[in-house]
Structures are given as C-alpha cells and as structure tokens.
Amino acid sequence: MTIAPERWDEEALVRAAQRGQMDAFNELILHYQSQVFNLAYHILHDPAAADDATQEAFISAYRSIKKFRGGSFRSWLLRIVTNACYDELRRRKRRPNVSWDDFGDMDDEANPHLVNGGPKPEESVQQQELRALLERSIAKLPKHHRTTIILIDRIGLSYEEAAKVMDVALGTVKSRLARARKEMQSLLQAERELLPARFRL
DSSP states (O other): OOOOGGGHHHHHHHHHTTTTTTTHHHHHHHHHHHHHHHHHHHHHHHHHHHHHHHHHHHHHHHHGGGGGGGSSSSHHHHOOOOHHHHHHHHHHHHHHOOGGGGSSOOOOGGOGGGGOOOHHHHHHHHHHHHHHHHHHHHHHHHHHHHHHHHIIISOOOEEEEHHHHHHHHHHHHHHHHHHHHHHHHHHHHGGGSOOOGGGGO
C-alpha cells in the first residue's frame, strides 16, 4: 500500500532509505514502479525486457541510493532505467535475435496504465485498435525521440525533468519533442482509418 498523497514526503523517504531503511526504499519503488515500467516498455517495446530493465534499475538504485545528492528522485530513477534500456538496445544491435512482432499486444495486467474501465464491446475493439496503432507508431520513432515523447506526454515530466533524465540540454529536449510529435502525427495519419474521426486530417 502506498502512502496517501497528503502524507507523501519523498525527501524524508529518501533520507530514510539512505540510512538503510528498506521499508522507505520499497515505498519509493511502489510509488514510481508503474512510471518506470511504462518508460522501459516504450523504449524496448518488449514487456519481458522492460520488466528486466525495471528490476535492474531498482537494484541499481538501491545500491546507489547513498550517492543520491538531492533533487528529483523520480528523475534520478527514470535516468537509471533509461540507461539500462539503452544498454539493452546496444546489446540487441550487436546480437539481433528477437523480432518486435514476437511479443504481440502487451498484457493489460502487466501495466496498470493500460487497464480500461469496462467499455462496451465495440468501444473496446476501437480502443484496442487505437492503442495498437499508438504502440506501433511509438515503436517506429528513433529511440531518443521515443524516450522524449514518453517522458513528457505519457509520464508527464516537465522539460527540465526530462532533460535531467536524458542528461541533455533543455533545448535538445524541446527540439526532440517537436520532431517526435511531428513524426507521430505522420505515422498516425498514415493509418487514419483507425483514428477517431476528430483526429483525421
């Protein structure tokens, strides 16, 4: 069970975790695990690999928590998982042995962000088609553009937080996001028949 928003004190939990209190560290992880997994999944487009990267990031964060020097813990944690994902993509480039298509649609239970609230059957089909289109389009983006659009548009980080996560200048984040959104628009319009009418150009 996570701490209620009114009781959430990230700085206090970080300090406690740095003193070796495992409950405090677990509270931080529970609070951010969905965001960390969501980012890893959209970078790797593979739920199993995303789960591995998430676990690797949490282990790395636990080992490095005493080195954390303040600021946004979320940005620090997301930077760790981003680096883990980029390492995995570099390994795949050297040893390409898995096709994106092997994994099919992501299991709703694996990511709570994707669970729907029980729409009508026809609405459910439309939502699934739209979600699949969005996932396909995101997967086609260059990795840095993909990471940027997920950090800002999906997870909700500010430009400044995204810059810290990716260790780049603020201007780089803004230009990558502009390009990513433009690329997404082109990719989505290429399959406009699957889009709700209001989004068709």
